[in-house]
Amino acid sequence: MCNTNCCSNPKGKAGTKTAIHSEDRSDIIPTPDSQLYPYEVIEEIADFITKGSGMRPRIGIICGSGLGSLADMIQDPKIFEYEKIPNFPVSTVEGHAGRLVVGTLEGATVMAMQGRFHFYEGYPLAKCSMPVRVMKLCGVEYLFATNAAGGINPRFAVGDIMLMHDHVNMLGFAGNSPLQGPNDPRFGPRFPALVNSYNKDLINKAIEIGKAMGIESNIHVGVYSCLGGPNYETIAELKALRMMGVDAVGMSTVHEVITARHCDMKVFAFSLITNKCATEYSDKKDEEANHEEVMAVAKNRQKACCELVSRLIREIHMASP
Numbered sequence: 208m209c210n211t212n213c214c215s216n217p218k219g220k221a222g223t224k225t226a227i228h229s230e231d232r233s234d235i236i237p238t239p240d241s242q243l244y245p246y247e248v249i250e251e252i253a254d255f256i257t258k259g260s261g262m263r264p265r266i267g268i269i270c271g272s273g274l275g276s277l278a279d280m281i282q283d284p285k286i287f288e289y290e291k292i293p294n295f296p297v298s299t300v301e302g303h304a305g306r307l308v309v310g311t312l313e314g315a316t317v318m319a320m321q322g323r324f325h326f327y328e329g330y331p332l333a334k335c336s337m338p339v340r341v342m343k344l345c346g347v348e349y350l351f352a353t354n355a356a357g358g359i360n361p362r363f364a365v366g367d368i369m370l371m372h373d374h375v376n377m378l379g380f381a382g383n384s385p386l387q388g389p390n391d392p393r394f395g396p397r398f399p400a401l402v403n404s405y406n407k408d409l410i411n412k413a414i415e416i417g418k419a420m421g422i423e424s425n426i427h428v429g430v431y432s433c434l435g436g437p438n439y440e441t442i443a444e445l446k447a448l449r450m451m452g453v454d455a456v457g458m459s460t461v462h463e464v465i466t467a468r469h470c471d472m473k474v475f476a477f478s479l480i481t482n483k484c485a486t487e488y489s490d491k492k493d494e495e496a497n498h499e500e501v502m503a504v505a506k507n508r509q510k511a512c513c514e515l516v517s518r519l520i521r522e523i524h525m526a527s528p
């Protein structure tokens with residue numbers, strides 16, 4: 208059984224193929240995160256999914272906390288529990304079911320992660336975003352990443368949707384990247400550029416869809432920042448983020464977007480504002496973020512999020528079936 212904290216299966220089941228062990232005993236050598244999942248292992252996982260579903264999905268969706276219903280819209284779903292996918296991590300967070308759903312949505316072939324992986328769960332960033340590479344090798348061209356986030360911009364209200372047009376990678380400031388370690392050019396370049404990571408056409412289409420849905424006043428465009436979590440932020444941290452131009456804060460998405468852009472996927476991402484972040488000191492308990500509130504707000508707003516996503520997918524599919 209693995210004792211190097213490298214296996215995707217925490218129970219270390221006998222016979223489970225792991226991504227890191229090899230005949231040369233690389234299991235005892237400190238291994239850069241990016242090598243946890245060599246290209247061939249990602250390929251095997253992608254084959255497992257495309258053969259198992261009989262589909263090559265074109266659009267990948269990552270459901271944020273409490274937004275698992277995005278995947279419930281998928282028709283003729285083929286469901287893969289994470290624990291049954293070879294070399295896949297397992298979800299440990301409430302509100303993240305831990306399954307991959309493959310099928311069609313508005314005529315387009317899609318695959319959705321009902322449950323993502325977070326740094327605070329103890330997974331290295333390369334492992335958190337590994338499913339994005341699986342999506343790529345399954346045929347995915349567009350990544351739709353969603354998250355629950357705290358609103359720092361005072362104009363944002365709980366329940367609003369912020370279309371991400373940029374991010375501040377706080378984990379990157381601290382020296383962490385999903386691309387750390389040797390680069391495999393089959394995925395992308397050593398030094399990828401990240402300007403224009405968030406597809407402008409998709410943002411503009413989403414704004415139009417918001418208008419058609421009559422929720423334009425609840426739609427914003429802004430900057431997201433990912434912190435490591437699992438603790439929520441201090442007032443001083445929130446003040447600093449605001450000064451840096453951050454509009455919403457969360458604990459995910461950025462490493463997925465970096466991985467997607469590295470392998471040249473088109474990215475659309477949004478934050479559902481599940482709580483307002485206090486940026487002034489106060490003794491009021493109700494100003495403290497908590498996961499129950501995050502989940503409850505996400506549940507309340509899932510209909511609007513689902514409609515936004517399905518309409519946008521419809522447009523993509525209609526423009527190039």
Ligand SMILES: O=P(O)(O)O[C@@H]1C[C@H](O)[C@@H](CO)O1
Pocket residue numbers: 270271272300323325353354355356436457458459460497498501
């Ligand atoms: O997976 P996301 O980013 O939507 O989840 C957010 C961040 C934490 O996982 C959790 C905190 O309530 O919600």
